[in-house]
Amino acid sequence: AIQLTQSPSSLSASVGDRVTITCRASQGFSSALAWYQQKPGKAPNLLIYDASSLESGVPSRFSGSGSGTDFTLTISSLQPEDFATYFCQQFNNYPHELTFGGGTKVEIK
Amino acid sequence: EVQLVESGGGLVQPGRSLRLSCAASGFTFHDYAMDWVRQAPGKGLEWVSGISWNSGSIGYADSVKGRFTISRDNAKNSLYLQMNSLRVEDTALYYCAKVSPRGKEFDMWGQGTMVTVSS
Numbered sequence: 001a002i003q004l005t006q007s008p009s010s011l012s013a014s015v016g017d018r019v020t021i022t023c024r025a026s027q028g029f030s031s032a033l034a035w036y037q038q039k040p041g042k043a044p045n046l047l048i049y050d051a052s053s054l055e056s057g058v059p060s061r062f063s064g065s066g067s068g069t070d071f072t073l074t075i076s077s078l079q080p081e082d083f084a085t086y087f088c089q090q091f092n093n094y095p096h097e098l099t100f101g102g103g104t105k106v107e108i109k
Numbered sequence: 110e111v112q113l114v115e116s117g118g119g120l121v122q123p124g125r126s127l128r129l130s131c132a133a134s135g136f137t138f139h140d141y142a143m144d145w146v147r148q149a150p151g152k153g154l155e156w157v158s159g160i161s162w163n164s165g166s167i168g169y170a171d172s173v174k175g176r177f178t179i180s181r182d183n184a185k186n187s188l189y190l191q192m193n194s195l196r197v198e199d200t201a202l203y204y205c206a207k208v209s210p211r212g213k214e215f216d217m218w219g220q221g222t223m224v225t226v227s228s
Contacts, residue, residue: 001171034214036154043204043218044154049211087154091213097168098144100154 006101023088111135118222131188131205139183142208147201
C-alpha cells in the first residue's frame with residue numbers, strides 16, 4: 001500500500017504568513033490527491049481535490065500543487081481561522097486502497 | 110438538510126461486537142460510494158472501509174480485514190459497519206463519509222460515533 005508522509009508534523013506561524021505543507025508518497029500515483037482541514041472536535045473538511053482543484057466554497061488563499069510522489073498545500077496568507085490540522089489523502093484503485101497522511105498541525109506563533 | 114448521522118458507538122469489551130449505523134439525508138444516497146474512516150484519540154485519520162453505490166465493490170484496510178463488514182441499504186439511506194472481534198486498538202471516533210462524484214475523496218462527513226474497546 002502507498003504510504004503518505006507529511007512534513008512538517010507541526011509548525012508555528014503568524015497571521016499573514018505563507019505556509020507550505022508537503023505530502024510525499026512512497027510511490028508514484030495519479031493526481032488523485034486531496035487535502036483536508038480538521039479543527040478540534042470537528043470532522044475533516046475537504047479543501048483540495050485532484051491535487052490542485054479548489055473545492056467549492058474554500059477560500060482562494062488555499063492552493064495545491066504537485067504530481068507523482070510530491071504534493072504541496074499552500075496557504076498564501078494565514079488567517080486566524082486556518083489554525084487547524086491538515087491531512088493529505090490519496091486514492092488509488094478505489095475502494096481497495098485509500099491512505100491518509102499523518103497530519104500537520106498549524107499552530108499560532 | 111444535507112447530513113450524515115452516525116450511531117451505535119459505545120463501550121465494549123475486547124472480543125465483542127458492535128454495529129455502527131450512518132443515516133444519510135439531503136442527497137441521493139444510492140448515487141454515491143460511502144466509506145468509514147476512524148480517528149483514535151489524539152491521532153490521525155485512518156481509512157477503514159468503503160463500499161460502492163450498489164455494493165458491488167467493497168474494500169477494507171488490512172487492520173480490519175476479516176473482522177469488519179461494511180454494508181448499505183439504499184432503500185433506508187443507511188450505511189453500516191459490523192465490527193466483530195474488537196480489539197483495544199480499534200478504539201476511535203468512527204466517521205461515516207460520502208465519496209464525491211469524482212469518486213476519489215470525501216466531500217461530506219458525519220460528526221462521528223465513539224467506539225471504546227476496553228475491559
